[in-house]
Amino acid sequence: MMKRSYPSGFSKRQRKKEEEEKRQRHSGALLKFLSVPIDNATSSQAEGCDGTSDVNARDPARSSQSSSQFETDCAPLLLTTSTSTTPAEESSSTSPAKDTSTAPESEEAALTATLSVDPGLWPDVIYDETRCQIVRNGPVQIVDFDFPKNAEVPPRRFTKDNFKITKKIQRSWLLYSVSTDAVFCFSCLLFSKRDNALSTHGYCAWKNLAHHLKEHEYTKAHTESVKKWHDLQKSLLTQTAIDQTYQNLMQLEIEHQKAVIHRVIAIICHLAEQNQALRGTSNVPFDDRNGNFLSLVELMGQFDSVLNEHLKRIKNKEMKVHYLSPTIQNEIINLVGEKIIEEIMRRVKLAKYYSVIMDCTPDLSHKEQLSLVLRIVNCETSVGAAISEHFVGFFDVKDTTGRGLTETLVGFLQQHGLNISDCRGQSYDNGSNMMGHKQGVQARILQMNSKALCALQQSHTKSCCFRCSKVICYVYVLFWFAPTTLQSVQLFSATVGCSQATCHAVDFKNVVNNQVGSSNRQC
Template identity: 35%
Template sequence: MKLKQPSGSQKRKRRKIDEEKRKVDEGALDKFIYRQPVEEHVEEHVKEHVEEKEHEEVEVEEVENQEHVKELVDICDPRRWEKLNYDEIKLLVEKGPKRDTSIMYGPYDKFGRRFSAALYTRTLPNLEKCDREWLVYSKEQDKLFCFYCKVFRKGISKGKLDGEGYADWHHEYVVLNEIIDKVQYEQFKKERDYWKVVLLRIIVVVKFLAIHNLAFRGSNEKLYQKGNGNFLGVIEMLEEFDPVIKEQVRRITNDGLHVHYLGHTIQNDLMLLIAQEIKKELIKRIKEAKYYSIILDCTPDSSHQEQMTIIVRYLKLSYNSVTVEESFLGFLNVDDTTGK
């Protein structure tokens, strides 16, 4: 079956034949036509214009070739981070620290020690894993470098991590923890101290509501909504005066903070912990007292479960006085009320 239209190959062959015929016929009518000579200065001007254009094209090609060669150079290699210009620093910052994740270990030194990719990660005091993003390893030099210290260094280097590189694989953990991770540890410490003061205020609110025998929760557990209970109501009140609670509420409302320690679970946990500490203190006082007695009484709760109340009466001794104290220690479930 014949094609209705010529194929691409046939079109190219036909175009080639037409071009060859055109070249053969070119100049065939020159013997019948008299052409006036073109002035030399016009030819020179045209020639100069063509040369300038060719020169510009050559310069553009050279620049493109130079840029291509620069791309072929490994700019992420720490060996090339000496006397960087502005454009190179900008390029490095945009790319960020680059690591060869295929390198898990380096070659052994004369002491039988070597680089390990485990150095990229540090375990913080709270057992949280922290990535040393700034740390890079040069396979060619078998040394560690601080990316930011090396790239932005001005003047004489203050250590091996921003200079010739660090390759003491016997003390590497000590050096990395003391020199660079100190900044990250300070940030972690600052955040840790922040959460301490937040929890301190939450504990105070829990103690206040428990002492006054007030209900903690309402029909919902969201800030600034109707019926959210006494606990969140006190938090909203403190937000107007206390800068720590104000920052905590800002994080919750603006940043969508999920771990905020304002939910019912943390409230129950804090009440349980406070109750345990109070019981320890009461037992300590009872043991120190010379005389004490135990009072037991049974009463059913709302679910008709019989409960035994444990109350201890004891003498509280001080330097200049003696007082009688009664302390409630808790309930015990009673399965049989026959007294046998």
């Protein structure tokens, strides 16, 4: 039996599943990579690792004024601080890969900037670069969080009082993981041999937590790991570490990659604003058919020093992670879309009252698509009062009844913090599922909020009238073309391709004549 020369269907599905899991683990990592923590701003200045000055020092042709102006125009929507992220969002948005033992140095440098504050999401194998970055960020203790209860009888849970030995002495090394509902030792997780629960998978036996923490504090391994932690922290702050030159180079590379991503975001936003396609038939740089996105990257590389250096590395095969793949493009589009939705919701909440415009239509894949538009009145001092309509997206709808569409609408409003009682208007088409007086969307919304008055879509009504007029014309032509002779029957059969229709054409014409005659007699 000959050996298979191509992968089987199972292996393809397995590889696709692994790629999807990897993408889910790294979801939100790009946004985390671009965020600038407030509490680390002063420490980065103390370390002397100012990325802008380092990049400009490497390339004198790049002026600081043009760099700051360009980065301001690139992606103002994505530059948010990490301190505004809740613990739950932090644990779900940033999830580094668990197995990074074979990760290249370029991926490791990018990983150090995307680490979560959740110790349960840290990689199993921690490199020196990652360890230094974690120590530089410091332990983050979660206090304002509703800690879940376990399945014990009676149920128990972790409390913020466990972070303290006494009222004045803090356990700065103790960390709580939202993803695993367990506690970890910060220093032992980074510097010990990982021979206990606090340094491996976490400790979650809340009944014996106080006794276990007291025993762990006086162990020799914990004491040595705390000493190593403070020594490394002091060396990083005073720039007296043995590998300080390597630390500076790594920080310089991180700032370079950030500058590259800023330009990539600017190009994607420009193409989206011009309603231009991003990709072509090829996704390879320096290809004649690689599409608008890569073509603009190559064009800007001729005048921008950062992209010029980046393209040189790609051309010389010095790097594999270049942030120009379709996956990165889609992720940036999704992130920008989420920020746009957030800005729309901020304006709607500022205006307080809003109206809803909805319509359903099937797409090419025969899936029902629900389009949703929110209409508000913007009151700005510089412009004055103005009516604005904001499109918030398409939604796949499986239940097209009035109940299903209402649940989709109310679910979206609740997801974004909008109250249905603030709705002051509805506008739909003439469909019974929309305008039904008992089971339609407008009737169900009126039951929730009697002030949400409903109005018919005038543009949709005109479109329906135009289509109906065309149908009447076709029926009129068909009526006068109704075959009554053998030659006309043959011509009609060859044109329409349906013999049954021609057989009943004479009856159809007679019926219409009778109806017209009776209507004339009534008139």
